[in-house]
Amino acid sequence: MLVLYGHNPKNIRAGDALVERALTPDLSAGGSNARPLDDDSRLGVAMIDCGPVVLRSFEPADIDALYSFRNDPNITDVLTGFSFGFSRADLKDWIESQRHDRTRLVWAIATKEDDMCIGQIGLYEIDHRLGTAELGAQIGDKGQHGRGIGRLVYTAALRYAFEELRLHKVWGKILETNEPPLALTKKLGFRQDGVLRDAQFRKGRYANVVLISILDSEWFELHGEKKQP
Numbered sequence: 001m002l003v004l005y006g007h008n009p010k011n012i013r014a015g016d017a018l019v020e021r022a023l024t025p026d027l028s029a030g031g032s033n034a035r036p037l038d039d040d041s042r043l044g045v046a047m048i049d050c051g052p053v054v055l056r057s058f059e060p061a062d063i064d065a066l067y068s069f070r071n072d073p074n075i076t077d078v079l080t081g082f083s084f085g086f087s088r089a090d091l092k093d094w095i096e097s098q099r100h101d102r103t104r105l106v107w108a109i110a111t112k113e114d115d116m117c118i119g120q121i122g123l124y125e126i127d128h129r130l131g132t133a134e135l136g137a138q139i140g141d142k143g144q145h146g147r148g149i150g151r152l153v154y155t156a157a158l159r160y161a162f163e164e165l166r167l168h169k170v171w172g173k174i175l176e177t178n179e180p181p182l183a184l185t186k187k188l189g190f191r192q193d194g195v196l197r198d199a200q201f202r203k204g205r206y207a208n209v210v211l212i213s214i215l216d217s218e219w220f221e222l223h224g225e226k227k228q229p
């Protein structure tokens with residue numbers, strides 16, 4: 001797995017500082033993880049080569065792809081959150097806001113062949129003190145489902161979480177009826193923490209949400225220690 005820090009591969013050295021800053025609570029804001037808004041605080045996400053796809057920062061050119069899958073009920077209805085929908089202006093603001101947010105690292109999933117954005121994967125709700133984060137992903141182009149991309153990008157994001165950010169625990173929430181990510185995360189070593197009863201409402205009925213997690217020790221036992229370059 002090739003990991004390049006910062007959006008521009010040339011920033012490879014600066015990336016160390018970016019990660020360090022991402023993990024350092026902002027004490028000037030009373031110890032909270034408040035979002036700094038000055039340009040100095042811009043964070044990048046690592047560019048990660050996953051074979052047929054690359055994980056990279058979002059670009060303004062991705063807005064149409066985001067608009068399509070963030071508003072597609074086939075995708076949004078299986079997620080645990082609820083969305084009222086997004087305009088292109090919302091998505092432009094969202095892309096910009098990602099670069100200032102210390103509590104999340106969100107990658108665009110782009111095809112290596114033509115750099116088309118086909119989805120997103122992210123570490124959300126990063127708690128810098130506990131060393132925890134929520135993992136969430138969507139491959140927005142349903143034509144790309146079932147081709148192994150999900151496994152590649154989940155593995156890459158988890159490797160990044162445990163090997164680069166040195167998180168202790170990655171957790172996730174999945175609708176009880178959403179089989180693909182439940183099966184995929186189980187194969188990657190996630191365990192079930194519990195079931196949140198009637199935690200979402202979909203198509204006229206309540207739905208249970210499964211809480212899953214994997215610890216760093218479990219990850220390394222299953223997937224091996226970080227390989228030295």
Ligand SMILES: CC(C)(COP(=O)(O)OP(=O)(O)OC[C@H]1O[C@@H](n2cnc3c(N)ncnc32)[C@H](O)[C@@H]1OP(=O)(O)O)[C@@H](O)C(=O)NCCC(=O)NCCS
Binds near residue numbers: 137
């Ligand atoms: C979850 C998701 C990312 C999986 O991506 P994918 O590229 O389709 O998955 P893969 O092809 O890599 O398959 C990985 C594993 O997932 C499981 N899986 C994939 N499709 C499945 C299906 N239709 N039914 C049951 N299990 C399935 C299988 O265990 C598979 O392993 P296998 O290939 O050894 O059988 C994708 O389905 C998606 O984006 N879904 C919509 C959004 C969502 O549900 N996100 C997760 C909640 S945060």
